[in-house]
Amino acid sequence: MSEPDGIDTPADPGPRRLDIPRGGPLDGAGEAGGARAAREARAHLRLTDCPPRPPDTDENRPLPEGPVTREELALLRRVHRPAPGHAAMRERLRHTHLLALCGEPGTGRAWTGLALLAELTEGDDPAEAAGGQVVRLGSGAVPAGPQIERGHGYLLELPADETDPGPLLDRLRARFTERGAFGVVLVADGPAADRLLSARRHAVPYEPPPAAEVLDHQLSDLLADKPAELLDLARATAARPDVADALGLDEPRPGEAARLARHLAAHAEGRLSDEGLLERCRDFAPDQARAWFDGAGRPGTLPAALPALRTAALRIALAVFNGSAHSLTAEAAELLTWELAVTLDPQYAPGRPLFAVRPGAGLAAARAVCCDGVEDLGDASVAVRAVRFQGRRLASAVLYEAWDGHHNVRGPMARWLRALCDDPRPQVWVRAAVAAGVLCARDYLYGFVELLLPLARADSPVQRMAAATALAEAARDDGVRPAVDGLLRGWALGDDARERETAVLAHGYGLAAGSVRASLEELARPAYADDGRTTSYSVLRLLAGTDPEAVLAALAAWLHDTRRPRRDLALLTVLRAVTTRTSHLWGLGEVPELEPYAAWPLATALLAARPGSAPRLAELLRAALTWARSAAAAEDALVGWIRRAARDDRQLAVLYGFLPRLAHDGDEPLDVRAATRIREVLEAL
Known part of the structure; x- marks a missing residue:
């Protein structure tokens, strides 16, 4: 907590007098900001709507090994969207027989790899095609020379423990070239990808196609034989704010876009309810986190x-x-x-x-x-x-x-x-x-x-x-x-x-x-009685929170309590209110009405944001100014409060509206000495 602005706090006038609380529990560190x-x-x-940890599902499991079926290749041709640089990657693979795609899982690397291999092995032009099959190998599997079939295309993933993949890819390239075959190697971002990209021999950085294009083509394929209005409904549902909020991703990756398309199609066909769709959308971010840590x-x-x-x-x-x-x-x-x-x-x-x-x-x-x-x-x-x-x-x-x-x-x-x-x-x-x-x-x-x-x-x-x-x-x-x-x-x-x-x-x-009221009761317990420095700070934070009326009512009640610690707590809190910047009193709840006044002392901010608090604040300040235990400190605090407001016309206008209430309202007149000092300060402004 910073020192009160513009206030010279007096020396301790005696053991029975209160002083302006100096700082907060952090000794000046950490409140601001x-x-x-x-x-x-x-x-x-x-x-509040995070799903529990998702179980394993078929969607999260690797695709099957072995030859890629004709049905899957046909689907690939219908819905695959070329990634940026697709043609250049195809020509590079044609001439070198090996290409490493470096990028994150889920970005469409595998589908792009399959598409490249299909174009070179089973292309529409017989003169261009190698006449072989496309084969998907298991994670970490590396084909030996005799296992490579002439004219085939192989999709494989770099073994996770391979830190220097250059020599391995050199050997693979020689094998594929010798057999007239092609290989696409998937490499996750990391040291291995960095080495390959730095060498510039086998690898290219993979940039995924736009997710919106992937989503639209997937939807068009899934609903191709359905009434046209279902496709329009699915597209409109994808654009709904509640769906975007449940998804919680700025832009889905291509794999996620394909998965989302299946959910949207099921919803459009009536096979999935609104809540079911949102529930499945909420699983996307947890699934991504799970995939990350499962491989860590x-x-x-x-x-x-x-x-x-x-x-x-x-x-x-x-x-x-x-x-x-x-x-x-x-x-x-x-x-x-x-x-x-x-x-x-x-x-x-x-x-x-x-x-x-x-x-x-x-x-x-x-x-x-x-x-x-x-x-x-x-x-x-x-x-x-x-x-x-x-x-x-x-x-x-x-x-x-x-x-x-x-x-x-x-x-x-x-x-x-x-x-x-x-x-x-x-x-x-x-x-x-x-x-x-x-x-x-x-x-x-x-x-x-x-x-x-x-x-x-x-x-x-x-x-x-x-x-x-x-x-x-x-x-x-x-x-x-x-x-x-x-x-x-x-x-x-x-x-x-x-x-x-x-x-x-x-x-x-x-x-x-x-609740705030229950917290005030706990803070007022005799067990919490200290010098008031920490307790008054916590009460002040409650005053800057969501229910200031309850706090002001409690402070007024404490003023009339027979126990001195409670009376002192009320007086110290009001002294803090006129000397403590509102932004230093942040909490864990939203108080939007105080945000425009974050740089003001809390008392000024409350008067501006909640004019109904003026009578209670006047009562508390008047008590602090008239009671012998707090009068000297209250005078100094009030004078500093006024001087600070003088630097800001908006704050000064708030105080001009409040000070007459402080001087004239209530059963007891304002102390003559305090009134005189305040008048002198106002005349000097």
Whole structure:
């Protein structure tokens, strides 16, 4: 929390007097800029309609090995859309007999490879065709010389453990040339593809055809013998906003477009309901995440496994930092790579590659792109080179799949998130804390021990604030909220000062206890009585939240409570309200009415956004100005409030409308000394 603007706080006037609270629980680190980070993290990770982890389906299994049937080749000729550079690839394959297509699975590499082979072996022109069959080989299978039939075309996939494929492809090319056959080798993006593309002998980078073309041709083929209006209906359904939202991908890959076409055709024919269609669309992003991580464990030893671990780490880091600065995401990915590597082999200390062979290839493998972004620094915003997934559902799908489907990844992920939660930058720790809370909601028993407890008991104030944030985020889940509420009650009554502080901070979000009113009751308990610094900060965050009327009513009631800690809590909160910038009081809920006034003190923002709060605020400020314990601090705070407003005509107009109410309303007249000082300040403006 920054110091109050324009206010010179007086020296401590005595043990029984209140002072303006100096800063917040983070000691000045991490408040500014947290609002944007929290909002974006919630938007990417808190999707309420995510399906459970999908089971294996026929759609996710590899295609059968062996000769490609005539029926499949006929379908290929009808619906295949040529990828950019298709003719050049065909001519290169004709002359070299071997072509490696480097690209991501699901982008249509296999269909393009089959189409190229079919054109050269079974083409319409007998003079051009080799007169053979097209054969699909199993994953990792490499044909020996005697196995290659003259004139045939072979589609194969590079073995996953092949790190230097050049010599292998040289041998294959010689075999295919000798037998008058052709081979297309599918190579996934990674070190092997980088080596091949750098050598420029066998490989070409594969760029998929536009997904819209693939989808339309697939629909036309599936509904070719149906009434024309069904095709129109399927096309219109594909363009529906709810279908696009359920799909959650900016642009489906060709394989996904073909799969979507089958669902749309079934829906148009009445074989699939609206809800059934949306349910199947929601499976696309989880299926992509599952495919990514199912292949991340091959090979399983270092250093050969390091590229796959680095790619997996980048995808997980993108899930947490989706839409944030590329530099933050890249550094977080490298930190997670280290954690994954030392978990796989504790004796191996992985380094970092200094230069990328193909800049941007890593992002392409994660279905991510760079874009223009903005990071909030509190007093200002700065433009950044941001990075994001190409689809709003990919972040949650990746995070859930890594956590739910691969238990041994949890340990390194938990250590990584705890380390990120110690970063003083809110752009880092807030996102990590929200992700930790989301994961704890999926497995509270594990998350409590590995994430929440170590953070809450840490010496770092940022980590304790992160623990509070994660607890509040986890409490959004109805099944987890009672456990979180009970935990915080126990911590509040315990002897560990760090746990007590974490409980106070967690209730500042208004989620763990079930409502803002219940959170206020927890904050007002005698067990929470401290110097008021942390508790008043949490009450103030509730005041900046979704139910300020409930908070103002509670503060007014506390003023008349017989217990001094509650009266002091009300006074300290109102002092904070006139000195604390609204943007520093972000929470985990949306308060759009305060966003135009984020740079204003909270009291001014409330008066502008919610004019009905003026009577309560006047009552609270008048009490602070007239009670001996708080009068001096309240005078200084009010004078600073007015001076700050003088720099902004809009703020000054709000105060001019409020100050007469402060001076004349109520049963007790404003203290003469305070009224005189305020008048002097106003006259000097």
